Amino acid sequence: QKEVEQNSGPLSVPEGAIASLNCTYSDRGSQSFFWYRQYSGKSPELIMSIYSNGDKEDGRFTAQLNKASQYVSLLIRDSQPSDSATYLCAVTANSGNTPLVFGKGTRLSVIA
Amino acid sequence: DVKVTQSSRYLVKRTGEKVFLECVQDMDHENMFWYRQDPGLGLRLIYFSYDVKMKEKGDIPEGYSVSREKKERFSLILESASTNQTSMYLCASSETFPGYNEQFFGPGTRLTVL
Numbered sequence: 001q002k003e004v005e006q007n008s009g010p011l012s013v014p015e016g017a018i019a020s021l022n023c024t025y026s027d028r029g030s031q032s033f034f035w036y037r038q039y040s041g042k043s044p045e046l047i048m049s050i051y052s053n054g055d056k057e058d059g060r061f062t063a064q065l066n067k068a069s070q071y072v073s074l075l076i077r078d079s080q081p082s083d084s085a086t087y088l089c090a091v092t093a094n095s096g097n098t099p100l101v102f103g104k105g106t107r108l109s110v111i112a
Numbered sequence: 113d114v115k116v117t118q119s120s121r122y123l124v125k126r127t128g129e130k131v132f133l134e135c136v137q138d139m140d141h142e143n144m145f146w147y148r149q150d151p152g153l154g155l156r157l158i159y160f161s162y163d164v165k166m167k168e169k170g171d172i173p174e175g176y177s178v179s180r181e182k183k184e185r186f187s188l189i190l191e192s193a194s195t196n197q198t199s200m201y202l203c204a205s206s207e208t209f210p211g212y213n214e215q216f217f218g219p220g221t222r223l224t225v226l
Contacts, residue, residue, distance in 0.1 A: 032213045043202055043217040044155075088155070092213045099145060099170065100215055104154035 002027040004091050006103035015112050019076040023089030023103055026070070033065055034100065035074045036088040044088055048074060079110045115139070116218035118203055124224045131190040133221050135203030142208040144186035145215065146170075146178065148199040155202070161186055162208065193225045 003026040013019045021035075032051055036044035050056045050063040050072065062075040072091070076083055086107045090100040119134035135144065145160040147170075157170030159178040167178050175197060179187045186205075190197055200222050204215040 034214065043220045046214055046216065049214055090215075098213065099157055099160055100213060102155040104152075 002030075002091075002101045004089055004101050004103035006087075006089050006106045008104060009107040010109050011106055012109045012111055013079050015079060015081060015110055017079050019079045019083065019108055019110070021074040021076075021087050021089075021106050021108065023072045023074075023091075024070055025072070025089075025091045025101070027091065027093065027101070028067075028070065029093050030067075030070075030091045032092050033063070033072045034090040035061075035063060035072075036090060036102075038086045038088060038105065040085075076108075079108075081110045081112050084108055084110050116203055116205055116216055118201075118218040118221050120221050121219060122222050122224075124226065125190075125193050126226055127194060129190075129193050129225075131193050131223065131225075133188040133190075133201055133203075133223070135186045135188070135205075135218055136184055137186075137203075137205040137216075137218075138184065139205065139207070139216075140183065141205035141216075142183070143206045143215075144180065145204040145206075146176075146186065146188045147202045147204065148172070148197075149202055149220075150199050158188065193223075195225050197223065198225045199223060 035048040038044045048063040060077045064073045086105040088105045089103040116137045146158045147155045161180045177189045203218040206215045
């Protein structure tokens with residue numbers, strides 16, 4: 001059974017701080033990694049994708065991937081109250097029609 | 113922008129009714145997915161389809177069926193709705209090539225079965 005593990009939280013950070021969200025996965029053959037943001041009552045929204053080891057930055061978001069450790073993380077710099085949401089990690093093998101395996105999500109709360 | 117739409121945002125049905133949930137995507141994606149999401153259980157894959165008239169069971173297909181007669185449309189059918197099918201239902205789509213697997217979600221349908 002392919003698994004993706006996330007700490008459910010809530011993770012509370014003060015406004016302006018760096019929020020660090022972590023995810024581990026069990027399938028060593030995984031090649032594609034995604035972070036989704038989901039506001040309460042809404043559907044998941046893709047915010048980051050990463051495919052190779054290292055860091056990928058997009059605005060205030062940085063995704064980090066370490067395939068040897070089977071670990072992917074999301075850093076949110078200068079956290080804002082509007083970042084308060086549940087963040088879902090998703091992983092898949094590199095086949096075009098392979099479904100994603102989702103973690104259960106980490107709830108982030110940014111305190112003003 | 114990819115757009116995935118679902119036929120209803122909120123739906124209330126009675127036990128035993130046949131329920132149709134419709135999903136349409138406008139980006140010519142090959143793959144379409146149906147999930148349900150429940151508190152504490154996360155997203156669970158019900159069925160997916162990688163081509164017209166093709167379907168694959170996900171993790172929890174029992175009590176559900178699907179139909180994909182056209183590339184842009186993927187329907188989820190609850191043959192005889194039960195109270196334990198009360199949930200948020202999410203449709204998603206993705207393209208097969210170049211194989212990045214990015215899935216895009218519709219707004220969701222919150223189904224209540226009484």
